[in-house]
Amino acid sequence: xxxxxxxxxxxxxxxxxxxxxxxxxxxxxxxxxxxxxxxxxxxxxxxxxxxxxxxxxxxxxxxxxxxxxxxxxxxxxxxxxxxxxxxxxxxxxxxxxxxxxxxxxxxxxxxxxxxxxxxxxxxxxxxxxxxxxxxxxxxxxxxxxxxxxxxxxxxxxxxxxxxxxxxxxxxxxxxxxxxxxxxxxxxxxxxxxxxxxxxxxxxxxxxxxxxxxxxxxxxxxxxxxxxxxxxxxxxxxxxxxxxxxxxxxxxxxxxxxxxxxxxxxxxxxxxxxxxxxxxxxxxxxxxxxxxxxxxxxxxxxxxxxx
Numbered sequence: 631x632x633x634x635x636x637x638x639x640x641x642x643x644x645x646x647x648x649x650x651x652x653x654x655x656x657x658x659x660x661x662x663x664x665x666x667x668x669x670x671x672x673x674x675x676x677x678x679x680x681x682x683x684x685x686x687x688x689x690x691x692x693x694x695x696x697x698x699x700x701x702x703x704x705x706x707x708x709x710x711x712x713x714x715x716x717x718x719x720x721x722x723x724x725x726x727x728x729x730x731x732x733x734x735x736x737x738x739x740x741x742x743x744x745x746x747x748x749x750x751x752x753x754x755x756x757x758x759x760x761x762x763x764x765x766x767x768x769x770x771x772x773x774x775x776x777x778x779x780x781x782x783x784x785x786x787x788x789x790x791x792x793x794x795x796x797x798x799x800x801x802x803x804x805x806x807x808x809x810x811x812x813x814x815x816x817x818x819x820x821x822x823x824x825x826x827x828x829x830x831x832x833x834x835x836x837x838x839x840x841x842x843x844x845x846x847x848x849x850x851x852x853x854x855x856x857x858x859x860x861x862x863x864x865x866x867x868x869x870x871x872x873x874x875x876x877x878x879x880x881x882x883x884x885x886x887x888x889x890x891x892x893x894x895x896x897x898x899x900x901x902x903x904x905x906x907x908x909x910x911x912x913x914x915x916x917x918x919x920x921x922x923x924x925x926x927x928x929x930x931x932x933x934x935x936x
Contacts, residue, residue, distance in 0.1 A: 635660070639668055640677065648688040759803065762820050765828070766805050769793050775810070775829035781822045783895070787811070789818070792832045799843055806841045815839060854913050856897060860885040861907040871900070898923070 635658050642649055642657070654665045669689060673679050678692040769776045770793050777790040791807035798804075803820040815838075860868060862883045868876055877885040891897040898919055901908055910917050 636668055636672060639665075640672060643679065643689065643691045646690075648690040650688045654689070759820060762823065762826060763796065763803065765826055766793055766796060766820075769828055770796070772828075773831055773834060775832050776805075776807075776826055777829055778818075778826040779824045780818060781824070790829060791816070791818070792835070794834075794838055795841065797841065797843070808835065815841070817841060855888060855890050856910065856916060857912040858887045858901070858908050858910045860887055860904070864904060864907050867904070894919075 638658065639654060642654070651662045651665045651669075654668075655662045658665070669679055669681070679689060680692055681687070681689050766776065768774075775790055775792055777788065780787050780789045788811075790810045791805070792810070793805050793807040795806040796803065797806055797817070804817050805820065805823075806815065806817050808814070809816040859880075860877065862879075862885060865877075865885060868885060868887060872887075872889050876889050877887040880886055894916070898916065901910060901916075901920060902923065910920060
């Protein structure tokens with residue numbers, strides 16, 4: 631897009647003492663004529679750009695307009711680049727990588743040392759997730775509605791929304807927007823969305839409430855307490871999921887786990903993933919549901935073998 635290229639050219643000019651039209655044309659993969667038109671557009675926008683012909687000439691910004699690099703420290707820049715790098719891990723477009731290059735151009739003395747923070751926001755679904763993110767970002771920028779098939783525990787539905795925000799939360803990506811089916815603002819998980827299509831342009835609503843992302847909003851704060859005994863081999867799993875204070879080590883090496891749970895379905899799925907390494911003591915309702923599920927599974931495989 632032209633606006634991205636103009637911002638990129640300005641960034642390079644702010645970072646370098648001087649550059650040339652051929653260098654910019656090669657960097658942005660456009661013709662010199664296009665670069666000349668871009669420079670003219672920047673001048674018309676009030677950016678004090680000067681050009682010098684002949685040997686040693688080039689394109690630069692007049693003194694006094696250049697960014698003072700002391701505004702940002704090396705540590706500041708490392709944090710900014712870490713954030714950009716994390717976004718590039720899911721974008722699939724390489725846009726943020728290009729932006730990092732623009733920020734680093736001519737700044738080798740400013741950004742020193744090795745990267746100390748590496749953030750990867752991608753997932754097992756990176757190949758299918760990146761196109762979704764790009765498509766939804768475009769819809770947000772162009773103010774276009776999107777329609778999609780949505781798969782949730784309640785079943786499959788067809789949705790159409792006005793998208794407003796992309797959100798990374800709870801190790802997953804979501805889109806937040808006004809659902810035209812439910813007539814309210816909702817959060818949709820990208821991994822549950824399919825067949826996403828741009829629709830007609832919408833007018834932004836005058837009031838857009840910020841998404842409520844607290845645990846209490848999505849899971850009731852109240853809940854029963856589960857009491858279970860885990861094999862010592864699952865200590866790492868308890869620490870990872872609930873912390874080191876969630877259990878007590880018994881004299882026989884087993885781990886007595888006690889914790890409240892607001893989501894019974896999620897709890898049962900997690901307990902089943904532990905196989906025979908856990909024994910639930912309380913509550914009785916969870917014990918009964920686990921027993922029924924495991925009996926149903928055993929019955930299914932027994933009938934299959936007949």
